[in-house]
Each structure stands twice: as structure tokens, then as C-alpha cells.
Amino acid sequence: MENGGTVETTYLGAIREALQEEMRADDTVFMLGEDIGAYGGAFKVTDGFLDEFGPDRVIDTPISEAAIVGAAIGAAHMGLKPVAEMQFIDFIAPAFDMIVNFAAKSRYRTGIGAGLVIRGPCGAGARSGPFHSQSVESYFANVPGLKMIAPARAYDAKGLLRAAIRDPDPVLFFEHKFLYRRIKEQLPVDEEIFVPLGKARTHREGTDLTIVTYGAMVYKSTEAADRISAEDGSEVEVIDLRTLRPLDTDAIVESVKRTGRLLVVHEAPRFGGFAGEITAQVCEEAFEWLDAPIRRVTAIDTPVPYAPTLEDYYLPGEDDIVAAARWLLAY
Amino acid sequence: MRSLYRYLWLTRALEERLEIIFKQGHVIGGLYRSLGQEATAVGCGYALADGDWIAPSIRDLGGLLARGLDPRDVLRQYTARGTSLCAGKDNTNHFTVPELGILGPISPLGTQLCVLNGVALSFRSRREPNVCLTFQGDGASRTGTSHEGLAMAAALNLPIVVVLEHNRWAFGTPSTAVAAVKDWADVAGAYGVPAVTVDGNDVLQVYDAATQAIARARAGDGMTILVAETYRMLGHAQHDAQRYVPDHELAEWKDHDPVQSFSDYLIEFGFESDSTLDQIRGEVALELDAAADEVLSEGYPAAEEARTRVYGDPSLDAEVPWSRGAVPGYEGLTSGKRGRPAAGLEGA
Ligand SMILES: Cc1ncc(C[n+]2csc(CCOP(=O)(O)OP(=O)(O)O)c2C)c(N)n1
Ligand SMILES: [Mg+2]
Numbered sequence: 001m002e003n004g005g006t007v008e009t010t011y012l013g014a015i016r017e018a019l020q021e022e023m024r025a026d027d028t029v030f031m032l033g034e035d036i037g038a039y040g041g042a043f044k045v046t047d048g049f050l051d052e053f054g055p056d057r058v059i060d061t062p063i064s065e066a067a068i069v070g071a072a073i074g075a076a077h078m079g080l081k082p083v084a085e086m087q088f089i090d091f092i093a094p095a096f097d098m099i100v101n102f103a104a105k106s107r108y109r110t111g112i113g114a115g116l117v118i119r120g121p122c123g124a125g126a127r128s129g130p131f132h133s134q135s136v137e138s139y140f141a142n143v144p145g146l147k148m149i150a151p152a153r154a155y156d157a158k159g160l161l162r163a164a165i166r167d168p169d170p171v172l173f174f175e176h177k178f179l180y181r182r183i184k185e186q187l188p189v190d191e192e193i194f195v196p197l198g199k200a201r202t203h204r205e206g207t208d209l210t211i212v213t214y215g216a217m218v219y220k221s222t223e224a225a226d227r228i229s230a231e232d233g234s235e236v237e238v239i240d241l242r243t244l245r246p247l248d249t250d251a252i253v254e255s256v257k258r259t260g261r262l263l264v265v266h267e268a269p270r271f272g273g274f275a276g277e278i279t280a281q282v283c284e285e286a287f288e289w290l291d292a293p294i295r296r297v298t299a300i301d302t303p304v305p306y307a308p309t310l311e312d313y314y315l316p317g318e319d320d321i322v323a324a325a326r327w328l329l330a331y
Numbered sequence: 332m333r334s335l336y337r338y339l340w341l342t343r344a345l346e347e348r349l350e351i352i353f354k355q356g357h358v359i360g361g362l363y364r365s366l367g368q369e370a371t372a373v374g375c376g377y378a379l380a381d382g383d384w385i386a387p388s389i390r391d392l393g394g395l396l397a398r399g400l401d402p403r404d405v406l407r408q409y410t411a412r413g414t415s416l417c418a419g420k421d422n423t424n425h426f427t428v429p430e431l432g433i434l435g436p437i438s439p440l441g442t443q444l445c446v447l448n449g450v451a452l453s454f455r456s457r458r459e460p461n462v463c464l465t466f467q468g469d470g471a472s473r474t475g476t477s478h479e480g481l482a483m484a485a486a487l488n489l490p491i492v493v494v495l496e497h498n499r500w501a502f503g504t505p506s507t508a509v510a511a512v513k514d515w516a517d518v519a520g521a522y523g524v525p526a527v528t529v530d531g532n533d534v535l536q537v538y539d540a541a542t543q544a545i546a547r548a549r550a551g552d553g554m555t556i557l558v559a560e561t562y563r564m565l566g567h568a569q570h571d572a573q574r575y576v577p578d579h580e581l582a583e584w585k586d587h588d589p590v591q592s593f594s595d596y597l598i599e600f601g602f603e604s605d606s607t608l609d610q611i612r613g614e615v616a617l618e619l620d621a622a623a624d625e626v627l628s629e630g631y632p633a634a635e636e637a638r639t640r641v642y643g644d645p646s647l648d649a650e651v652p653w654s655r656g657a658v659p660g661y662e663g664l665t666s667g668k669r670g671r672p673a674a675g676l677e678g679a
Contacts, residue, residue: 030456056456062486064479070445071452071483074434077427078453097476101439102446108640109421110435115643144641144649168643246647 006186011151011179014158014187015119016045019083022165023053026081029165030057032068033085042087043121043180065095072116073103073170081165086120089174090134103170104145115168119161121177122150123216123267124304124315133304133311135215135268137244140172141277147197148244150174152218154185156242159195167197176216200248202255206237209328210255212278213265214241217316221265224321234329244274252278253285260291261328265321270298292331297324332602335377335534337611339590342369342393344612345402348619349409353569357627359411360422365390367532367564368498370589373397374537375464375494375557378545384432386447386465387424388496390563394466395424398431402619406626413632420632420640434465441467441474444493448480451489462548464492464541470501472518473509481554485522490548492541493556496531498563503575519556531559532589535596562587 009017023029030053031046037060040047049058061068065086072082086092092099099118107113124133140146147169151157157175164171187193200212204222211221218240225236237255241248256262262282264275275296282294297316305311346364353362365372368390376385376394385394392405407415408423416426425435434450436443447463454461471477472495484491497515499506512518519526529540537559544555562584566573597603638649 028456059452059487062479062482064483066442066476067445067448067479067483070442070476070480071449074446074449074451075453075456076449077429077434077446078450080449080453080456082449094475097439097442098445101437102442105421105437106427107643109417109425109437110427111418111640112427112429113643147642 005189007189008184009154009158009187010181011154011157011175011183012043012045012181014154014185015161015175018158018161018165019046019049020052022081022162023049023057027057028079029081029083030059030075031083031085032059032061032071034061034063034068034087036060036085041085043177046085065091065093066098069095069098069103069118072118073098073106073114076114076116077106077112081115083117083119083165086118088132089120089122089136090131092118092120092136092172096139099146099170099172100140100143104143106145107169108145113168114170117161117164117171117173119173119175121180122174123176123178124299124311125178125216127306127308127311129306130303135174135266135299137172137174138268138273141245141274145170146245147171148174149197149242150176150215150244151242152176152179152203152215152240154183155187155193156195156201156240158187159193160197160242162194163197171197174215178216195242197243198246198248199243200239200241200251202237203240204236204238206235206259208234208259209236209261209263209325210239210252210259211236211263211265211321211325212239212241212252212255214244215267217265217267220316220318221321224318224325227318227322228325228329232326232329236325247277247281249281249285252282256282256286257289260289261331262290262294263297263321263324263328264294265297265316267299267315269301270296271301273298292328295324295328297321332597333607333611335373335538336593336597336603336608337615338373338377338393338397339369339534339593340612341396341402341615342373343590344615344619345396345405346392348623349406350569352406352410352623352627358409360409362409362569363389363423363567364565364569365392367584367588368496368561369393370534370593371494371496371531371537371559371561372466374534375466375492375541378538378541379432379462379464380545382432382459382461383545384434384447384450384461384463386434386436386443386463388436388443388466388468388471389423390468390496390498391466392424395431395433398433400428400431400433403622403626406622407629410626411631412626412629413636414629418632418636418640439476440471441477441480444480444484445476447491448484448487448489451484451491452487454490460549462490462492462545464494464545466494466496468501469495469497469499469506469510469515470504481522484554485524488551488553490551491554492544492548493554494541495556495558496561497558498531498561499580500563500567500576502567503571515558516556522554522556524554524556526556526558528558528560531561532587532592534589534593
């Protein structure tokens with residue numbers, strides 16, 4: 001499927017490649033998690049890895065998320081580069097203690113860092129119910145010492161995962177499961193794909209309103225922006241954060257100062273979500289440039305429900321984004 | 332024998348010194364002692380070899396001293412000095428010192444074994460024959476993380492020794508009230524590993540059993556649980572007068588003091604003379620006098636250090652709180668609105 005030095009790659013395939021390339025280049029990189037060996041991972045991200053890298057580098061563990069993250073921390077202290085898989089990101093909850101109390105505080109307390117990656121499938125839309133659909137970034141947003149990544153594109157998934165593996169600090173890497181096989185991009189074959197942490201990107205340029213978002217909502221926001229452009233003639237800028245922490249406040253503020261209007265869209269529930277933090281930062285840094293109040297479009301404040309009617313109601317939809325954007329543009 | 336005694340005595344004397352400076356108001360926060368339990372940690376720490384790692388619980392100071400930890404570093408920790416191993420950012424024994432093979436705990440009990448498993452994994456990955464040893468209180472052994480850590484260490488056949496300190500208490504609650512297990516060696520069965528029970532107040536017995544368990548781990552035969560039968564002779568921490576502890580239990584265990592019984596043994600069987608042991612005690616006292624003088628002359632860390640070392644990249648140090656001056660873009664908070672620049676002046 002090669003085409004002018006590019007090859008079609010899914011979001012999942014890009015994650016696979018990032019892991020493979022880093023493991024091939026550096027034998028201190030290893031993986032641990034549940035069913036990642038012979039089975040190849042619940043979503044088949046590590047299919048074939050056991051054969052290629054052997055059982056010392058693709059370690060099947062007991063179902064014990066705290067012990068998985070703990071072992072990753074200890075190995076990181078010793079100079080290895082662990083990548084721990086959470087089978088679903090929801091199951092990061094049993095490892096909360098290890099992440100917020102051990103990994104995140106380690107460098108600050110002792111001077112010894114914990115350069116590790118915890119990655120796993122997040123996000124709703126796959127009809128998977130309350131425990132296989134969550135967006136957990138806000139659970140960790142109030143914990144200094146952690147970095148967090150939520151890529152939307154295959155290119156960024158690959159480039160950011162490689163950067164995360166090389167990063168000296170603990171990184172939570174949220175893979176949106178709805179994008180795993182739906183997103184297909186032409187990725188360059190000969191170019192090294194590497195995306196530094198902490199930099200947002202402009203997914204769609206615009207002059208009249210800024211939407212700040214990340215993960216799967218980048219696509220819904222862009223669809224909404226295209227519709228507004230076609231129907232109303234206004235141009236909405238869509239900023240894809242890519243990295244949630246450290247947050248690229250400069251990029252957000254720069255865009256808002258140009259457009260004068262801000263809408264923050266995310267899939268996680270509203271209360272205590274990232275949108276609140278982004279709103280506060282823009283109020284502090286660009287209040288005088290705003291022509292309208294900042295608005296948020298988020299999931300509703302409930303667990304992620306199961307039935308299709310309920311889940312669709314729960315999630316922010318294109319219509320919600322269009323309605324909020326129109327409100328802001330008319331303000 | 333002589334250095335074993337020295338470490339036992341150093342542990343006790345250093346803790347007594349800490350208690351003195353605690354009462355003088357120099358210690359910041361709580362002080363946790365291992366009185367009556369010193370032999371368990373000293374015997375285990377002494378049995379480890381270069382390259383091995385040790386992960387202490389709160390009453391295992393002796394194990395760290397036996398691994399070469401400088402008493403001054405202990406004093407610095409408890410007095411929050413800027414020179415401390417944690418640079419004043421964490422307390423008690425929460426330091427990690429790779430050169431000495433020490434993995435510090437964090438307060439949430441049970442978590443540290445999970446991390447030590449990763450240290451052991453690194454030995455395996457580098458084909459190094461080193462061993463990890465850690466301690467768990469009878470209370471801490473009830474946590475989920477403890478079970479997860481034990482299950483993983485056993486399943487992956489890691490070179491680990493877990494010393495279960497059955498000191499009869501977890502804070503203010505007797506271990507009989509929070510665990511149905513009678514013989515603590517039984518817990519090993521759930522993980523499919525062997526357990527060995529020792530008199531935790533007999534430093535030679537501890538040392539022998541630890542040596543064997545360590546050798547077993549080094550040979551690739553996996554984890555051993557060492558159950559140390561002992562007793563917490565003081566309250567949980569300095570602030571706890573342990574009124575809930577029955578007097579007769581304290582009296583019984585006082586007769587079985589690990590430091591006293593080891594010195595009795597050394598003298599009775601002619602290994603050492605009373606004057607030699609006396610000399611050791613004198614040397615330790617002098618060392619601790621000098622250490623305390625030095626450490627107490629050192630200061631706390633500079634306040635702004637609070638911002639640093641959150642991430643490896645110093646540009647990610649925490650921002651200076653805006654209310655404390657440096658506000659980017661604001662010349663002075665009193666000047667009111669900045670005002671939006673007129674069109675065309677943006678970016679000027
Ligand atoms: C997860 C967790 N819960 C509660 C505490 C508070 N705490 C500190 S020490 C302690 C008792 C520990 O008992 P044990 O493990 O038997 O150790 P010992 O004090 O007897 O040496 C408790 C409850 C804690 N540190 N961590
Ligand atoms: Mg206890």
C-alpha cells in the first residue's frame with residue numbers, strides 16, 4: 001500500500017510501530033501488562049511482540065495494576081524504560097496510589113525520577129458501559145509530577161509515544177479506543193516520526209472562534225467547524241492539545257487573542273474537567289481579548305452509560321458543538 | 332560478631348539521640364522508633380551483599396545502617412535539613428540511595444514491595460545475581476498493594492526476600508484484631524512460596540535465616556517469606572504513650588531485649604569482653620555527638636526550592652505564585668486593567 005513514500009497506518013498501527021521501533025532501538029525498553037504476551041494484548045497492540053522480543057521484555061503479569069505500575073517504577077529507578085499497559089484505562093484505578101503517591105512524587109522527594117509510560121485505551125463511543133469507556137485525565141490533573149498525552153492522529157500517537165518512552169518522567173498515554181482502527185493516515189516511510197511533548201497543534205485554521213480540544217473530540221469539533229463554515233461562513237479554529245500536561249497555554253492564548261472567542265470541548269465529564277483549568281488560564285492571560293464568555297461542551301456529569309441512546313446523549317455531539325459555537329459567534 | 336553488635340548498638344543509640352533532639356524541638360514531625368526490634372533489621376541488612384537492595388519499613392533503621400548509611404543522613408532527614416538525602420522535601424526514611432542499594436518507602440503502606448519487584452526485574456534483565464530484601468509490618472501486610480506485590484514476586488519468581496515483622500501491633504490495634512491468621516508463616520502458602528519463622532530478637536538467628544533466604548533467591552529459586560517474631564516496645568510514634576498495651580506483655584518482652592541478650596551472649600561464650608563492648612558504645616557516643624553537632628548547625632532548604640525538581644526538565648519547575656510578584660505581563664497589580672491593545676499593535 002505504499003504511495004509516494006508513505007504507507008497507510010491506523011492509529012493502532014502507529015502505536016504498535018512506536019513501541020516496536022523504540023524496543024528495537026533500545027534494549028532497556030520493555031513492556032509489562034496483562035495478556036500482552038502470547039495473546040498479543042486485548043486490542044492486539046502487541047501481537048507478535050513476544051516472539052520478537054522474548055518473555056523478559058514482554059512480561060505477562062498477574063491481574064494486579066498496582067503491582068504492574070510499581071514494578072515499572074522500580075525498573076525505571078534502575079535505568080530501564082518500562083511501558084506498562086492498562087488493559088483498559090479504567091483499570092488504572094487500582095494503580096492510583098502507585099501513580100500519584102509513588103511515581104509522580106518520586107523525583108521531587110528523592111531526586112530519583114521514574115521515567116515510565118502507562119498506556120491504555122480510553123474513551124467512550126464503543127458501547128462498552130461504565131467501566132470500559134472512561135476518560136480519566138482529570139483524575140490525575142491535580143498531581144504535579146505527571147505528564148499526560150491524548151493523541152488524536154496516528155502521526156501524533158506514534159511520535160508522542162516515542163517521545164514519552166524517552167521522557168525522564170512518568171507519562172500517562174491515553175489511546176482513544178474509538179480511533180484505534182477508524183483513523184487511517186498516510187505516514188511517511190523514511191521520516192523519523194517524533195513529536196515533542198507539550199506542544200499543541202492547529203488542526204483547522206480559523207479567525208472567528210477558537211475550539212480547544214483533544215482526542216476523539218478533535219474530529220467532532222472539526223466536523224462542527226466545517227459545517228459552520230459551509231452554513232454560516234464563519235471560520236472556527238480547532239486546536240488539538242495532544243499533550244494535556246504540560247499544557248501548551250501559549251498556543252491556546254495565542255489563538256484566543258486572534259479570535260476573541262473560546263470554546264473548550266472534551267469527552268470527560270464537565271465538573272473538574274480540563275476545560276475548567278483552560279478557562280481559568282485564559283481568563284488570567286487573555287481576559288481583555290475576549291469578546292464573549294468562555295463556554296464548555298463536555299460529557300454530562302454521570303458515569304458513562306451503556307445503551308446506545310444513553311451513551312449518545314452522554315457524549316458531546318457535533319450538534320452540541322455547533323450550537324455552542326453559534327451562540328459564541330453571535331454573542 | 333563485633334560489627335553486628337556495633338550496628339545493634341548504633342541503631343539504639345542513634346534513635347535515643349533522635350529522641351533527645353526531638354524533645355529539644357529539633358525534629359520536624361513524628362519520630363518512629365524500633366526499640367526492641369533492632370535485631371530483625373540489623374541481621375537482615377548485614378546478610379546482604381554489595382549490589383543487593385534493601386527496602387525498609389519504618390522500624391528498620393538498623394538494616395540501613397548495616398548497609399552503610401551515614402547516621403548524619405538520618406539526623407538530617409528528621410530535622411528537615413537542606414542537606415538531607417531528600418533535600419528537605421520528604422521525611423523519616425523516605426530516601427532512595429542507589430549507591431547503597433536503598434529503596435525508600437512512601438507512607439502508603441504496602442506499596443514499596445511493588446516497586447522493589449521492578450528493581451528485581453532490572454537485575455533479571457541485566458543478568459545480575461543481586462537480591463532484594465524488604466520488610467513489612469503485620470499491619471501493612473493486610474493492604475491490597477502488599478498482596479499484589481507478593482503475588483507478582485512469586486509469579487515471576489523474583490529474587491526477593493520479604494521479612495514479615497510480627498511485632499503484634501499496627502498503630503493502636505493488635506494484629507490479632509485485624510488478621511485471622513495465627514501462624515504468620517501460613518500466609519506464604521497463598522503465594523506458593525516457603526516461609527521461615529525466626530526469633531526476630533535474636534540477631535544471629537535472623538542473620539542465619541536471612542543469609543539462607545538470600546542465597547536461595549540468588550540461586551534463582553525465588554521469594555522466601557521470613558517471619559520475624561518480635562514486639563513493638565514503644566508507642567507507634569513519639570506522640571503515642573501506648574496506654575492500650577498490656578503491662579505484662581511489655582515486661583515479658585523486655586526480658587528478651589535484642590541488644591542486651593546479644594551482648595550477654597557474646598560475653599558469656601567468650602566472643603567479646605565487656606570492655607570491648609564498652610569501647611564500642613563509647614565510640615558510637617562520640618560519633619553521634621559529632622554528628623548531631625554538625626547536622627544541627629546546618630539549615631533548612633531555601634524556601635523557593637519548593638518549586639524545583641518536580642520534573643526532570645527544570646523549565647517545568649512550578650511557577651512562582653502570581654500573588655508573590657513576578658506576574659508576566661503585569662507591571663503592577665495596582666495599575667488596574669491592562670486594556671486590550673489597539674488593533675495593529677498586537678505583538679508589538
Ligand atoms: C495505606 C496506609 N494506611 C494507613 C496508614 C497509617 N499508618 C501508618 S503506620 C500504621 C500501622 C502500621 O503497622 P505495621 O505495618 O504493623 O507496622 P509497625 O508500626 O508495627 O512497625 C498505620 C495504620 C498508612 N501509612 N498507609
Ligand atoms: Mg506491626
